[in-house]
Amino acid sequence: MEQRLDRLAQRVADTGLTAIQFVAFVGQAIRLIMQSFHLLVRGPSIGQPVRLRHVVEEIISGGIQSLPVVILMAATIGIMLSIQGIHSLRIFGAETQVSFGLALSIPREFAPLITGIIVAGRSGSQLASRIGSMRLNGEIDALTVMGISPVRFIVAPALIGLLISLPILVAVATVASLTAGQLYIEATIGIASQAFWADVLSVVTMVDLAHCFGKAVLFAFLISLIGIVMGLGVSGGAEVLGRATTSSVVTCIGAIIAADTAVALLL
Amino acid sequence: MSRAPITVTNLTGGYNGTAVIHNCNMQIAAGEIVVIMGGSGSGKSTFLRHLIGLKPPMEGDVQLFGESLYSVDEIARLRLLKGIGVAFQSGALLSSLTVAENVALPLIEHSELDRETIGVIVRMKLDFVGLLGKEDLLPSELSGGMLKRVAVARAIALDPRLTFMDEPSAGLDPVVAAALDELIIKLRDTLGMSVAVVTHELESAFKIADRIVVLDRGHIIFSGSVAEIKASSNQRIQNLINRIAEDEEFDPETHLRRLVGEA
Structure with a gap:
């Protein structure tokens, strides 16, 4: 009986600790967002400007370098959806309607989700390992004692870079996915390109695009902040850095899927 | 005060x-x-x-x-x-930047000097610590003593x-320490x-x-x-x-x- 009570108490304590850590994590993330935007606006007048060069570097490393894999994955998803769509709709003799299925699902759901997951695996882990490694090497302390705010030098460029690059990547992924789907559909059931795009444009609304780019912005916040906060939390040694890097990817993907589900349910 | x-x-x-x-x-x-x-x-x-x-x-x-x-x-x-300037024990140089870029960092961030002038100052500081000619090396390519000296050059970049x-001088051979x-x-x-x-x-x-x-x-x-x-x-x-x-x-x-x- 006593052992059971001990175990129960331990579980309650562990749950409480996890809850506190979660709140601290969210608090730090919100603080970093506020500091980043404050420095973006007020930085030049207080001697802490966020450099355009650093933002561009982040756009290149987080965005442009992800383009090939995003295009490849998006195109693959477009073809897979076309295959499955044609297969399912053929049961009802409605396979010619497959373009509507692609138009309704890719911009709204698949393009942001796939792009988010790819960027989380690439940029989220890169951020966590880069910032964690900088912490271990004392580089963040060095920036501080040089009078350079680490938030404006590291955090703000990474956050803003991803807020710019992820919507662009999602737009590219949408086009790549729909194009690949169109090519497959034309090759298999003979729907012409013009007819396909006319169908797509007839059903995609501004609300769908708002979903698409709204999710991109939401995922950009999640990926960058999880990577940054986990990187900043690294202390000790290489093992902790490795754990933080792995953990950042898992957390980013989990957060993206949870956020995507919440958006789908609520909107 | x-x-x-x-x-x-x-x-x-x-x-x-x-x-x-x-x-x-x-x-x-x-x-x-x-x-x-x-x-x-x-x-x-x-x-x-x-x-x-x-x-x-x-x-x-x-x-x-x-x-x-x-x-x-x-x-x-x-x-x-x-x-102030601080030279850390480990150097704490930014590993993604070259020696010259590390030393130039405080000058770029805190002065209005043009690139050419910053380049001259960087070479002067590196000369001061006996590392002129090492501008393009990365921190990972430097010895322990060189890392410390670059850290000193960076610390004094803004005078x-x-x-x-x-x-x-910890962990350095007696000649470099001297x-x-x-x-x-x-x-x-x-x-x-x-x-x-x-x-x-x-x-x-x-x-x-x-x-x-x-x-x-x-x-x-x-x-x-x-x-x-x-x-x-x-x-x-x-x-x-x-x-x-x-x-x-x-x-x-x-x-x-x-x-x-x-x-």
């Missing part, structure tokens, strides 16, 4: 609510080299972190150039820190009035810079110090010249400078209990 480069008043600090530094007072005058000494675990590194703005004290105050370092907001603190150096000592003296003599050096290298300390401050278990137990420390009658100071291990009472039974994990 004092205008000394740094004034430490009743500083108590540490980690997680546990004091490691106790009620320390210290001042460094303009153009003075102060060596902060102490054995392992004496609190030197913690003390340094309080002095350079990385750790708010539990009590007391640190003033840089007459302004309190910790009673101002973060932006004001960063502005104050622009006036600060006060520079901190953490264990500058060169670094000469460099520190040169900083004072040619640039009129105040330098605070944290070290446990006695030979180096005696060579460069205008004044030595000894930390022991978080307390400043001595502050004086090289001649004064050598003449000190304090047993702990004599133990430190004569490299004599602390005379702990040895009880075989307690020792045995410790070995088997009972005590």
Whole structure:
């Protein structure tokens, strides 16, 4: 009986600790967002400007370098959806309607989700390992004692870079996915390109695009902040850095899927 | 209000609510080299972190150039820190930047100088530390001594009035260590810079110090010249400078209990 009570108490304590850590994590993330935007606006007048060069570097490393894999994955998803769509709709003799299925699902759901997951695996882990490694090497302390705010030098460029690059990547992924789907559909059931795009444009609304780019912005916040906060939390040694890097990817993907589900349910 | 480069008043600090530094007072005058000494675990590194703005004290105050370092907001603190240079023990160079880019960083961020002028200053600073010609190397391509010297070049890039150096000669061969000592003296003599050096290298300390401050278990137990420390009658100071291990009472039974994990 006593052992059971001990175990129960331990579980309650562990749950409480996890809850506190979660709140601290969210608090730090919100603080970093506020500091980043404050420095973006007020930085030049207080001697802490966020450099355009650093933002561009982040756009290149987080965005442009992800383009090939995003295009490849998006195109693959477009073809897979076309295959499955044609297969399912053929049961009802409605396979010619497959373009509507692609138009309704890719911009709204698949393009942001796939792009988010790819960027989380690439940029989220890169951020966590880069910032964690900088912490271990004392580089963040060095920036501080040089009078350079680490938030404006590291955090703000990474956050803003991803807020710019992820919507662009999602737009590219949408086009790549729909194009690949169109090519497959034309090759298999003979729907012409013009007819396909006319169908797509007839059903995609501004609300769908708002979903698409709204999710991109939401995922950009999640990926960058999880990577940054986990990187900043690294202390000790290489093992902790490795754990933080792995953990950042898992957390980013989990957060993206949870956020995507919440958006789908609520909107 | 004092205008000394740094004034430490009743500083108590540490980690997680546990004091490691106790009620320390210290001042460094303009153009003075102060060596902060102490054995392992004496609190030197913690003390340094309080002095350079990385750790708010539990009590007391640190003033840089007459302004309190910790009673101002973060932006004001960063502005104050622009006036000092810090060379970390590990170098703490930005690993993604070359030697030249590391040294140029404070100049790019805090001055309005054009690229060409910054390039000239960077080469001057690297020449000062004997590393001219190494501009394009990455930190990973440098030896330990070179890393420390680049860190010094970066620390003095903006010609600060006060520079901190953490264990500058630790782990270096005697020739490189002696060169670094000469460099520190040169900083004072040619640039009129105040330098605070944290070290446990006695030979180096005696060579460069205008004044030595000894930390022991978080307390400043001595502050004086090289001649004064050598003449000190304090047993702990004599133990430190004569490299004599602390005379702990040895009880075989307690020792045995410790070995088997009972005590």
